[in-house]
Amino acid sequence: MYAPSLPADSLASRVARNFFTHSGHVPLVMLILEALLARPGYFFRTDPYVLLAAGLGQAWVMERLRSDQQLHPFLANLAGPLLYSLVEAALEGSAFFRQWHHQAYWGFAIGFGVLHWAQTRRVGLSTPLVLTENIFRSAIPLVMYALFEARSKNQVFSLDVFLADRAHDFLAVVLLLLGVLLGFADVGLRRSMARIAELTRRLRQYSEWSLGRDILDRAIADEGVLSLQRVERAILFMDIRGFTAWSERQAPETVVDMLNNYYRAAEKALVGAHLIKIKHTADEVMTVFADAKSAMEAASRMIVAMQSVLAPSGLAAGGGIHVGPVVEGVLGGEGARAYDFIGDTVNTAQRLCDAAGPGELLVSTAACQANGVPVTTVRHVLAKGKSAPIEAVVIVPVLRESASAN
Numbered sequence: 001m002y003a004p005s006l007p008a009d010s011l012a013s014r015v016a017r018n019f020f021t022h023s024g025h026v027p028l029v030m031l032i033l034e035a036l037l038a039r040p041g042y043f044f045r046t047d048p049y050v051l052l053a054a055g056l057g058q059a060w061v062m063e064r065l066r067s068d069q070q071l072h073p074f075l076a077n078l079a080g081p082l083l084y085s086l087v088e089a090a091l092e093g094s095a096f097f098r099q100w101h102h103q104a105y106w107g108f109a110i111g112f113g114v115l116h117w118a119q120t121r122r123v124g125l126s127t128p129l130v131l132t133e134n135i136f137r138s139a140i141p142l143v144m145y146a147l148f149e150a151r152s153k154n155q156v157f158s159l160d161v162f163l164a165d166r167a168h169d170f171l172a173v174v175l176l177l178l179g180v181l182l183g184f185a186d187v188g189l190r191r192s193m194a195r196i197a198e199l200t201r202r203l204r205q206y207s208e209w210s211l212g213r214d215i216l217d218r219a220i221a222d223e224g225v226l227s228l229q230r231v232e233r234a235i236l237f238m239d240i241r242g243f244t245a246w247s248e249r250q251a252p253e254t255v256v257d258m259l260n261n262y263y264r265a266a267e268k269a270l271v272g273a274h275l276i277k278i279k280h281t282a283d284e285v286m287t288v289f290a291d292a293k294s295a296m297e298a299a300s301r302m303i304v305a306m307q308s309v310l311a312p313s314g315l316a317a318g319g320g321i322h323v324g325p326v327v328e329g330v331l332g333g334e335g336a337r338a339y340d341f342i343g344d345t346v347n348t349a350q351r352l353c354d355a356a357g358p359g360e361l362l363v364s365t366a367a368c369q370a371n372g373v374p375v376t377t378v379r380h381v382l383a384k385g386k387s388a389p390i391e392a393v394v395i396v397p398v399l400r401e402s403a404s405a406n
Contacts, residue, residue, distance in 0.1 A: 073116035138179025238319035320352025
């Protein structure tokens, strides 16, 4: 069976499944045949273990290449017989290649390689190719038995002679019919796995929208990540100056189009940043980082990226950054829950954002010190609900300065 693996599977489990459903079939049949043909003591020789190693080696190559999204199905199917031939030919010499079951191993490998390559060249599931693959697979014991019988009788294999025996006819029909039945079952299984993979992809995407990719990846490995905990975070808020007045004069569709472009610009600027979560609320973008340096670097890129989106409408963005303790985790009741960040650090960053002018970033002195940025000129921000002014440093990204100079 050459079906896609589920993303959560480990490499070891995928290799084991590949061996028992594909790569190990010909080696195991050959091992049984060689054990029957050989003198007593076969399992004290290297031959059976080289066969098993060839099957496992091919399974490892196929699954490793699949993990790296570099699978070359035709060549990957040749890994087993190539490994087997290299080792055994070194031990037996040229006589190795004259043995019929060794030639059959290469024949089956080439056949499976062609079928798998053909499947990758088609979009979606190709039922005829899957059925053909399973019929071809069911022919492994039939072909090996026919060759074994001819060899045991010191005869040259002849299909007419083999099928002249009614028992052989029965065996051939049953095995090939079994291949057809297994083929239809394989088609159904692959379709089910494709639906599961698509459902998994969609659920992961929906979860990313709520949790963020970093949190989702950690939560899959450890569910305890979602529990409430006190941590140090750098919080960045950014929104559009004059958005409310501008949106009053626009059609709702125009506002939505502009906001989507604004969000896309923000997300593009965040590529490569050590981002924990991003959250959109109307014209406000809240981003959470593990450290102040990441937040300040990302904020500067965001301001620059957003300028091309907002400038045609006569708008500009401003932002605020603060660093400090927050409680993060899943909050809410049974009906509606979300991963969020709570604490005065969040409130302070939002107040700094509210006080920032167009194209400005107001960074608290605490965030500057955490990032090793010298604090020279300080702006004292009087914020609603705060008992004392917030000390902040004004940062204006380079693009705004160069644009004004031009």
